[in-house]
Amino acid sequence: MNQYDLIVIGSGPAGRRAAIQAAKLDKQVLVVERGRRVGGVSVHTGTIPSKTLRETALNLTGWRERGFYGRGYRVKQEISIDDLRRRLLITLDHEVDVLEHQFSRNRVHQIRGSAKFVDAKTIEIEKDDGEVLHAKGGSILLAVGTKPYRPDNIPFDGESIIDSDELLEIKKLPRSMVVIGAGVIGIEYATIFSALDTTVTVVEGRDTMLDFIDKEIVDDFSYQLRDRNMKLIFGQTIDSIEKEVSGKCRVTLANGRVLNAEMVLYAAGRSGATETLNLEAIGLVPDKRGRIKVDPETFQTDIPGIYAAGDIVGFPALASTSMEQGRIAARHAVNAPAREPPQYFPYGIYAVPEISTCGMSEEEVTQRGIPYECGIAHFRETSRGHIMGLDTGMLKMIFSLKTHRLLGVHIVGEGATELVHIGQAVLNLKGTVEYFVENTFNFPTLAEAYKIAGLDAWNRMGELEEEKAAE
Numbered sequence: 001m002n003q004y005d006l007i008v009i010g011s012g013p014a015g016r017r018a019a020i021q022a023a024k025l026d027k028q029v030l031v032v033e034r035g036r037r038v039g040g041v042s043v044h045t046g047t048i049p050s051k052t053l054r055e056t057a058l059n060l061t062g063w064r065e066r067g068f069y070g071r072g073y074r075v076k077q078e079i080s081i082d083d084l085r086r087r088l089l090i091t092l093d094h095e096v097d098v099l100e101h102q103f104s105r106n107r108v109h110q111i112r113g114s115a116k117f118v119d120a121k122t123i124e125i126e127k128d129d130g131e132v133l134h135a136k137g138g139s140i141l142l143a144v145g146t147k148p149y150r151p152d153n154i155p156f157d158g159e160s161i162i163d164s165d166e167l168l169e170i171k172k173l174p175r176s177m178v179v180i181g182a183g184v185i186g187i188e189y190a191t192i193f194s195a196l197d198t199t200v201t202v203v204e205g206r207d208t209m210l211d212f213i214d215k216e217i218v219d220d221f222s223y224q225l226r227d228r229n230m231k232l233i234f235g236q237t238i239d240s241i242e243k244e245v246s247g248k249c250r251v252t253l254a255n256g257r258v259l260n261a262e263m264v265l266y267a268a269g270r271s272g273a274t275e276t277l278n279l280e281a282i283g284l285v286p287d288k289r290g291r292i293k294v295d296p297e298t299f300q301t302d303i304p305g306i307y308a309a310g311d312i313v314g315f316p317a318l319a320s321t322s323m324e325q326g327r328i329a330a331r332h333a334v335n336a337p338a339r340e341p342p343q344y345f346p347y348g349i350y351a352v353p354e355i356s357t358c359g360m361s362e363e364e365v366t367q368r369g370i371p372y373e374c375g376i377a378h379f380r381e382t383s384r385g386h387i388m389g390l391d392t393g394m395l396k397m398i399f400s401l402k403t404h405r406l407l408g409v410h411i412v413g414e415g416a417t418e419l420v421h422i423g424q425a426v427l428n429l430k431g432t433v434e435y436f437v438e439n440t441f442n443f444p445t446l447a448e449a450y451k452i453a454g455l456d457a458w459n460r461m462g463e464l465e466e467e468k469a470a471e
């Protein structure tokens, strides 16, 4: 039986980063992956496919040019599912190639198969051809991710009543769609399909959506969606979904309202992929959504030598944070502890339009009783915005009145997921409003919105107490 310093189960962002980190420290590493190709949900059904689909949709529809040429402007009149898939396949091939090469040049050993525990140091791997292998690990990292939550009362058929993993296999672009769940997945796909001219209705069980985002940003975002005729129904759950003889789907809401659509996307959360791991063999008990509890500093579970990272440990369940968790877990597992991560990480929602946020929302600052001031800039006030034909998009910053420190940055609009990193750097380096007031920004850029929002807040804030005292 082969012996490794670290065995990683799963090759998504958490597993991949963990494996490379341990290999860089000259450790013997095995990655076991049951999927046909390495990369996990991130590469095959999640992050990369959805973002590629978004980019293709925006390019082929000419979405970004409509500020100048009108809502009727199209780059390609008839967009087919093949148009969308072509770019997807090329992107995914590149991603897998890069990953395979990283593994091979760092001498990470890989086995394709499904892993389960024999005991806390031994796993059994069943390969696709039925062969069964065993391997021992000094430490074992669970980076098995999640799969879509599929309740029994939803008649999934893989064609017109689908989950988000099946969306990439659809045969034709639907003319109408009901999206169930206004979480990040539901909202990203709903807005991408709306940009492709599908008539979209979103049904959300709660009275609000995206509650972890600053409310003013969500209000602006919701206004933009409704302005282009997307229907957002809150506070409603599904009573039934049926497929009619015509092939259409009939969605009946709990209040009796009926929605008809060519396609239903069920995106009401995901659950941890733990059920085939035989966790009973090591006495590890996941919660009812299949998630595993870990020490937030080391990512070690309650069982010494067994680590878990990525979506399997729950919020924030992002590719970006999963990678970092995997790296920290691997370092700890091979006795090379990592420094604690900085306090704030960014969250990017690749809807149309994008949203990105880092730090505290206005609601959070209010709840904590911190005296604050906000600064706002609209992209239409920037020269770059004029050049790009933007009439929407805003950046909001929140500053402490007492220390002048930046507490949160929130953006909706073009480039939000890139722009947020300026705010993230200032936040984690504990910068103040003066950073934005005193620094020169490239012109014309959308980043100039930071300057405008900084000045907007500063004009109302007055001088820092200590500066007043120094005068």
Ligand SMILES: Cc1cc2nc3c(=O)[nH]c(=O)nc-3n(C[C@H](O)[C@H](O)[C@H](O)COP(=O)(O)OP(=O)(O)OC[C@H]3O[C@@H](n4cnc5c(N)ncnc54)[C@H](O)[C@@H]3O)c2cc1C
Binding pocket: 009, 010, 011, 012, 013, 014, 015, 016, 032, 033, 034, 035, 039, 040, 041, 042, 043, 045, 046, 047, 048, 050, 051, 113, 114, 115, 116, 143, 144, 145, 146, 164, 185, 273, 276, 277, 309, 310, 311, 312, 317, 318, 319, 320, 321, 322, 348, 350
């Ligand atoms: C539609 C969608 C869009 C997303 N967009 C973004 C985004 O824009 N930005 C972002 O940061 N995040 C995004 N995410 C989240 C991101 O994809 C996840 O956070 C990330 O993939 C989690 O990584 P992971 O390593 O925990 O696991 P995963 O990527 O889920 O990989 C787990 C791997 O483990 C394997 N595995 C499971 N069980 C076993 C077993 N028993 N034996 C062997 N192998 C096993 C699986 O086959 C899989 O390949 C998105 C997710 C979805 C679904």
Ligand SMILES: NC(=O)c1ccc[n+]([C@@H]2O[C@H](COP(=O)([O-])OP(=O)(O)OC[C@H]3O[C@@H](n4cnc5c(N)ncnc54)[C@H](O)[C@@H]3O)[C@@H](O)[C@H]2O)c1
Binding pocket: 180, 181, 182, 183, 184, 185, 186, 188, 203, 204, 205, 206, 209, 210, 236, 237, 238, 267, 268, 269, 270, 316, 317, 318, 319, 347, 348, 349, 350
């Ligand atoms: N851009 C990104 O970073 C990105 C993109 C996609 C996904 N993700 C990650 O993937 C994870 C899963 O996303 P998700 O959107 O599937 O899950 P989620 O749990 O975030 O959202 C599910 C939504 O569905 C609603 N819901 C649940 N049951 C319902 C019902 N019966 N009827 C109507 N609404 C119902 C919930 O109230 C919730 O708003 C997230 O945690 C997210 O971090 C990240």
